[in-house]
Amino acid sequence: MEKPAFLSRICPVCSSKPPAQAAIQSEVTAESLDFDALVPCWNGFFKDKVFFSYVRCGGCGLLYAPTFFNGPQLEQLYGQMPPNMAEVPMKALRRTQHGYFEALKSCSDLDGGFIEVGPDIGLFTENCVREGRYNEYWLFEPNREVLPALSKIVEGHKYHVIHDMFGFSHVLDHAASAAVMIHVLDHLLDPVATLSELRQKLKPGARLLLVTHDESSLLRRLVGWRWPAFCLQHPQIYSPQSMRKLLEAAGFEVLERRKTVNFFEIGFLLKHLLWAFGIKAQSVPSFGRFTLGLKLGNMLTIATPKPGRHHV
Ligand SMILES: [Zn+2]
Known part of the structure; x- marks a missing residue:
């Protein structure tokens, strides 16, 4: 049988x-193995390191994998995944997401319609509900298990939870004044198409907030190919330069970019730092429950639809 x-x-x-x-x-390399052998490697960032080789595009500088899983393979792999970062305590996750929210707050009025792709249990969304005045929420979340938690956050507001990551046809054109995608763009096979469709749903002057890995970061240069973001889940990884090219190709203009801070408990960090260097420590001292904020090679980008006509 052919694979x-x-x-x-x-x-x-x-x-x-x-x-x-x-x-x-x-x-x-992942391309030297077959699909069945790759399934066990898919779930953990920190297990044996196997990924599809990345090339650097001679045209635009994007770091991407020219060989990757196809659509049906990705559907199967995502369908059997445990929740993301379940090991990181909720308090640390909340602090990280609140930091992202502060960036949106500093550049927008927090009103009108709000779109979020991949909100999970709503750790970013809850900030919008608490501090914003949005009149309608469109939340694109394929994981049905998080529906009760997510619905509770937007309870009492006009909202739609859409179980299709990219069913943007549910939103009227130019209905939203903000769109948020946190750790989504690194995963997409065709990010230009997704962003172009999303652009149609945004008002002139709307804000698009993106959080992605940054392959030009100091951390990535320090740990080389062992950097956790080089993994089977990322068909490409951006830098500030390639992110700008991506957004321009989809009809957006970059307004602002910053490095983000991720919060972790110290014991978690130490264990995974050791793993990143190939040392499989089963347990490390917990150092109590101290939480530390680190710039871990992620970037936050804020963009706006380019004014005028744009063809998709
Ligand atoms: Zn290119």
């Missing part, structure tokens, strides 16, 4: 052909 083939990709931002030479590779 189902992986997807062959050209650059998802500028459509250039991939260079022959890989820029970042794991010791065992």
